[in-house]
Amino acid sequence: MAGKYKTKQQSAIKECLEMHKDGYVTVMDIENYLKENDCQVGLTTIYRHLEKMEKDGIVTKFSVEGQPGACFQYIEQGENQDCFYIKCEECGEVTKMECHHLAELYSHVNADHHFSINPKKTIFYGKCEKCGKCEEKNK
Structure with missing residues (x-):
């Protein structure tokens, strides 16, 4: 634009x-x-x-x-666009993550499995720190 x-x-x-x-x-x-x-x-x-x-x-x-x-x-503008997202299954919060360690995984999948992952559409599901702490308190 x-x-x-x-x-x-x-x-x-x-x-x-x-x-x-x-x-x-x-x-x-x-x-x-x-x-x-x-x-x-x-x-x-x-x-x-x-x-x-x-x-x-x-x-x-x-x-x-x-x-x-x-x-x-x-x-x-200028932001690294090779990111992925994490979603907390408890509270539903979605956060953008940038982590160079995933480049290794993407390279492995590409080289060994001949599949190119789109990091912009990659979402990992789990539990955020806040919800994890709440769960610990309730035990």
Whole structure:
């Protein structure tokens, strides 16, 4: 989108994504944000802008088990895009992770199993530290 015509709608959608850059948003989250900020945008327009933003490398799109529809996360310019996500099965929090150790796993899977993993669509499920501590207290 750099150097291209930007509409009020595009700016508002990008603003919503930037506000939630440490997590993710759904189309419904964006629609609600826009309504709360008096920016009337139809769902078709939101989807169209998100598709363009994904092509431009501004957002990444992924699916989260138990979450209806796609999830979108803002990618800051210059940010390492080779990340993966972890989801707590207890509280449902999804966090973006960057870890160079996974590059070894990706290389192994590619070399030995002839399969290329898409890290942007890789989600590991488990229990976050906060929920793990709560579980320990309840024992």
